[in-house]
Amino acid sequence: MPRIGVFVCHCGVNIAATVDVERVKDELAKHPGVVYSTDYRYVCSDPGQKLIQDAIREHNLTGVVVAACSPCMHEATFRTACASVGLNPYLCEMANIREHCSWVHQDKEAATRKAIELTRIMVEKVKRNQELYPIYIDVTKRALVIGGGIAGIQAALDIADGGYDVVLVEREPSIGGHMAQLSETFPTLDCSQCILTPKMVQVRQHQKIKLYTYSVVEDVRGYIGNFEVTIRKKARSVREDLCTGCGLCMQRCPARRDGIPSEFDRGLGTRPAIYTPFPQAVPNVPVIDREHCRYFTEGKCRVCERVCPVKAIDYEQQDEFVTERVGAIIVATGYELISPSLYGEYGSGRFKDVIDGLQFERLLSASGPTGGKVLRPSDGKEAKVVVFIACVGSRDRAKGIPYCSKICCMYIAKHALLFKHRVHDGESYVFYMDIRAGGKGYDEFVRRAIEEEGACYIRGRVSRIYESNGKLIVKGMDTLSGKLIEVEADIVVLATAMRPSDGFEELARKLRIPYDEYGFFSEAHPKLRPVETTTAGVFLAGACQAPKDIPESVAQASAAASKVLGIFGAPRIEREPTIAVVNETTCTGCFDCERVCPYNAVERKEIRDRRGNLIKVVSSVNPGLCEGCGACVAACRNKSVDLRGFSDEQIFAQLSAIAI
Amino acid sequence: MSTHMKHNTVEVTNTMSGINLKFAYYPGCSLSGTAVEYGMSTKALCNLLEIELEEIPDWICCGATPAHAIRTLFPIALGARNLALAAKLKMPILTVCAACFNRLKFAAHELKHNSAVREKISQLPELLDGCKVEQLGDINVLHLLSVLHDIYGVERIKGMVKHSLSGLKVACYYGCLLVRPPKVMQFDDPENPQLMDRLIEAIGAETVDWAYKVECCGASLALSRSELVAERVHLILSDAKARGAQVICVACPLCHVNLDVYQVDADAKAGQKHDMPIVYFTQLIALALGASVGEVGLNKHMINPIPVLSAVLKVTG
Numbered sequence: 001m002p003r004i005g006v007f008v009c010h011c012g013v014n015i016a017a018t019v020d021v022e023r024v025k026d027e028l029a030k031h032p033g034v035v036y037s038t039d040y041r042y043v044c045s046d047p048g049q050k051l052i053q054d055a056i057r058e059h060n061l062t063g064v065v066v067a068a069c070s071p072c073m074h075e076a077t078f079r080t081a082c083a084s085v086g087l088n089p090y091l092c093e094m095a096n097i098r099e100h101c102s103w104v105h106q107d108k109e110a111a112t113r114k115a116i117e118l119t120r121i122m123v124e125k126v127k128r129n130q131e132l133y134p135i136y137i138d139v140t141k142r143a144l145v146i147g148g149g150i151a152g153i154q155a156a157l158d159i160a161d162g163g164y165d166v167v168l169v170e171r172e173p174s175i176g177g178h179m180a181q182l183s184e185t186f187p188t189l190d191c192s193q194c195i196l197t198p199k200m201v202q203v204r205q206h207q208k209i210k211l212y213t214y215s216v217v218e219d220v221r222g223y224i225g226n227f228e229v230t231i232r233k234k235a236r237s238v239r240e241d242l243c244t245g246c247g248l249c250m251q252r253c254p255a256r257r258d259g260i261p262s263e264f265d266r267g268l269g270t271r272p273a274i275y276t277p278f279p280q281a282v283p284n285v286p287v288i289d290r291e292h293c294r295y296f297t298e299g300k301c302r303v304c305e306r307v308c309p310v311k312a313i314d315y316e317q318q319d320e321f322v323t324e325r326v327g328a329i330i331v332a333t334g335y336e337l338i339s340p341s342l343y344g345e346y347g348s349g350r351f352k353d354v355i356d357g358l359q360f361e362r363l364l365s366a367s368g369p370t371g372g373k374v375l376r377p378s379d380g381k382e383a384k385v386v387v388f389i390a391c392v393g394s395r396d397r398a399k400g401i402p403y404c405s406k407i408c409c410m411y412i413a414k415h416a417l418l419f420k421h422r423v424h425d426g427e428s429y430v431f432y433m434d435i436r437a438g439g440k441g442y443d444e445f446v447r448r449a450i451e452e453e454g455a456c457y458i459r460g461r462v463s464r465i466y467e468s469n470g471k472l473i474v475k476g477m478d479t480l481s482g483k484l485i486e487v488e489a490d491i492v493v494l495a496t497a498m499r500p501s502d503g504f505e506e507l508a509r510k511l512r513i514p515y516d517e518y519g520f521f522s523e524a525h526p527k528l529r530p531v532e533t534t535t536a537g538v539f540l541a542g543a544c545q546a547p548k549d550i551p552e553s554v555a556q557a558s559a560a561a562s563k564v565l566g567i568f569g570a571p572r573i574e575r576e577p578t579i580a581v582v583n584e585t586t587c588t589g590c591f592d593c594e595r596v597c598p599y600n601a602v603e604r605k606e607i608r609d610r611r612g613n614l615i616k617v618v619s620s621v622n623p624g625l626c627e628g629c630g631a632c633v634a635a636c637r638n639k640s641v642d643l644r645g646f647s648d649e650q651i652f653a654q655l656s657a658i659a660i
Numbered sequence: 661m662s663t664h665m666k667h668n669t670v671e672v673t674n675t676m677s678g679i680n681l682k683f684a685y686y687p688g689c690s691l692s693g694t695a696v697e698y699g700m701s702t703k704a705l706c707n708l709l710e711i712e713l714e715e716i717p718d719w720i721c722c723g724a725t726p727a728h729a730i731r732t733l734f735p736i737a738l739g740a741r742n743l744a745l746a747a748k749l750k751m752p753i754l755t756v757c758a759a760c761f762n763r764l765k766f767a768a769h770e771l772k773h774n775s776a777v778r779e780k781i782s783q784l785p786e787l788l789d790g791c792k793v794e795q796l797g798d799i800n801v802l803h804l805l806s807v808l809h810d811i812y813g814v815e816r817i818k819g820m821v822k823h824s825l826s827g828l829k830v831a832c833y834y835g836c837l838l839v840r841p842p843k844v845m846q847f848d849d850p851e852n853p854q855l856m857d858r859l860i861e862a863i864g865a866e867t868v869d870w871a872y873k874v875e876c877c878g879a880s881l882a883l884s885r886s887e888l889v890a891e892r893v894h895l896i897l898s899d900a901k902a903r904g905a906q907v908i909c910v911a912c913p914l915c916h917v918n919l920d921v922y923q924v925d926a927d928a929k930a931g932q933k934h935d936m937p938i939v940y941f942t943q944l945i946a947l948a949l950g951a952s953v954g955e956v957g958l959n960k961h962m963i964n965p966i967p968v969l970s971a972v973l974k975v976t977g
Contacts, residue, residue, distance in 0.1 A: 343851065344849045344851025344852030345851040347852075348852055350869075464875075466870075468902070
């Protein structure tokens with residue numbers, strides 16, 4: 001016979017003001033199987049927990065129901081309290097009479113009746129609860145970091161410094177990401193490359209980091225602690241083991257004259273067909289862009305092969321696949337900027353001197369295509385008047401995206417300031433909606449740009465840009481003075497919105513992680529689990545989760561790294577035992593469960609007799625992968641799958657209790 | 661997020677001879693008044709293209725720009741009446757006047773998406789002439805520009821050109837009503853429309869990329885604040901001229917009046933003669949396809965376009 005104890009919490013007035021907790025206690029005391037029922041002001045407090053522990057001992061309870069808040073809040077608290085006096089924690093459940101009852105109702109009588117019913121339902125479940133024990137999984141203590149921008153670099157270094165091996169995969173020829181493109185960084189004006197490149201070199205030299213550049217994650221199998229990752233190393237056409245990075249091939253490449261637009265300079269500069277994105281590239285090994293290389297397109301040239309002193313050029317190289325086993329994965333795939341093509345009023349990308357923020361970074365950068373001079377892309381003349389337009393795409397429900405891209409207010413102020421440093425007699429105008437400068441030293445920085453560097457801030461939107469006599473005519477509104485404004489500009493910089501980088505859908509599918517409607521990967525909890533995903537063992541860092549600046553990306557990367565170190569530091573991983581189990585006797589092997597499982601946790605198992613003859617093939621749930629979602633339980637046609645802790649028997653008992 | 665607007669589909673019957681197009685034609689008031697040449701050239705063009713126009717019997721005014729400035733429901737009631745009359749013909753509506761196009765689209769949009777409006781209009785059965793209010797929102801309202809571009813096809817028109825306008829530089833002026841509000845009008849890229857440019861290029865002319873193609877001409881403020889319109893017209897004409905345009909091509913009778921008739925005011929205000937002919941796209945295309953000057957009403961403009969056009973085109977009397 002079950003012996004259930006019921007503990008009804010007042011939660012101060014949170015519950016007691018709307019629910020007659022004494023009546024709940026009294027009614028439950030009469031419920032079959034309940035041997036002890038009481039109420040208390042705060043059951044989660046130490047004396048409250050002691051109340052439960054004492055009752056378990058005194059009344060020899062076989063199950064505990066705490067009628068209080070959401071199990072998201074305190075399930076762990078009460079289960080731990082039970083376990084400490086020898087009751088299996090999975091025999092303790094919570095009836096949510098706060099979020100599901102007192103907080104959402106006003107009628108005390110009705111709320112009390114509902115609270116009684118909710119508690120009874122849970123008592124009926126607990127009567128059928130079984131003792132469950134955590135699942136333990138061994139861990140491969142190596143991590144995979146996807147994306148070699150500042151977030152990926154930081155995460156990889158932190159884990160490697162913690163003493164564990166890291167595999168870092170970057171799809172571009174060099175690590176560094178967008179940060180390598182920046183000139184200076186706000187609000188301290190540190191030279192971006194000067195603070196980034198030492199970290200890049202550290203990655204290259206670190207004993208514990210295995211670096212794959214010009215490579216993509218092709219496939220991910222397995223589960224937390226035991227992932228098997230296939231990496232495609234794209235054919236570089238240059239042997240990494242031989243190349244010394246002397247750069248002779250790049251200097252002599254005849255395609256240099258063709259002016260292939262440099263991706264790194266965002267089309268403002270050119271590069272040869274054999275190239276490294278920038279001089280400090282890590283690794284300093286070029287790749288051949290086969291689409292533009294004369295040998296690959298026309299069948300003759302081979303100049304780079306002839307000039308290479310170490311015979312590192314290999315035109316025959318093919319994509320190579322390697323498999324790496326890792327225990328945890330950090331996704332740090334970063335961002336891209338939206339295209340201005342949506343904005344016909346700003347020229348939709350037709351005007352050469354209307355550029356985006358990253359292009360302006362390249363113009364400001366000392367290693368950029370203009371050597372740090374602010375020259376107009378159209379005619380190469382020095383710009384004297386630059387107009388910055390904030391929120392192009394961001395916070396635009398009509399055409400763009402509703403969210404704020406967060407970094408633009410700050411980088412515009414930086415741009416205006418740096419422009420003044422480069423062109424002393426230059427003028428800058430900033431059209432803005434409002435200035436969002438929350439952060440250490442941020443608002444001071446914006447004030448400095450306005451007050452000391454003379455950036456002219458105009459609150460209002462730009463309605464149209466057009467070219468006239470080689471100048472850009474910017475028409476806008478100053479909403480503070482109510483006047484229409486026309487600025488004759490040399491360059492217009494659009495602060496275009498941040499979006500997730502290309503390929504996020506494919507990667508999300510491979511990793512089985514969710515993303516929001518704009519493509520940013522979703523964290524497991526917006527406040528309390530900001531770096532975890534809903535897939536165990538997969539973590540997020542940087543702007544792939546939401547628009548972020550450098551300090552935030554670095555902080556999140558370190559947080560993700562510490563989560564990974566936490567997993568690696570424990571001897572084994574403990575997982576919740578509330579997973580699906582297959583009744584192998586009744587399973588017919590239709591594998592509907594395999595098809596519906598979002599975590600690829602269903603495997604096929606052969607049942608053989610003693611002589612080794614195959615009797616049948618049935619489903620089997622991998623406890624490392626199963627997240628206990630229950631999709632397979634719903635899909636199974638003959639009820640051969642059940643969820644531990646949420647069995648059909650328990651659910652039906654709960655449903656029957658509603659009718660009482 | 662794409663602004664590439666979807667155009668309403670039209671049932672197109674492909675016959676042996678090609679596309680057979682038939683529409684419920686809504687000319688609107690201007691086409692028998694200030695814009696008579698727009699009406700003439702539309703008819704001439706549709707004849708040449710074998711596009712059949714069946715005029716909606718008993719159509720009434722669309723309300724143009726004044727009606728919705730005073731009342732919200734009134735212009736929709738006018739639109740509902742016209743949609744109901746067109747519904748009987750069981751064909752998509754075709755119009756060339758930008759204001760009519762705008763008002764009919766707007767009425768259909770409101771009737772489709774606003775249940776309160778539907779409710780009120782349904783209480784006026786005499787307006788609906790036996791037509792159900794629910795079906796009005798689904799009636800297709802098309803402008804001749806999108807019919808030519810999206811259904812008839814630019815290439816097809818190109819193949820029919822008899823007198824190429826090559827050598828003529830044209831500024832295509834769309835104004836406000838064709839493209840705004842974008843959610844309702846669903847007409848091309850509202851900030852940088854291209855339909856008219858593509859059609860004018862198809863007949864051999866060169867179009868100029870200019871700044872004022874969707875700027876407002878001042879519309880009916882020509883009557884109440886004429887100095888403001890004179891200023892707008894001056895800006896529009898000067899930019900077109902600065903970019904080398906010899907004529908401005910329009911698709912709206914009101915734009916035409918302001919740019920053509922009030923050009924003298926703009927001249928006076930700016931102290932210079934603009935001398936910029938303003939023509940309808942229907943006139944240019946019909947001319948290129950073989951229509952005569954008289955058929956397209958080329959002699960009905962204040963600023964005579966014939967000299968500039970005859971320089972590139974041997975137009976027949």
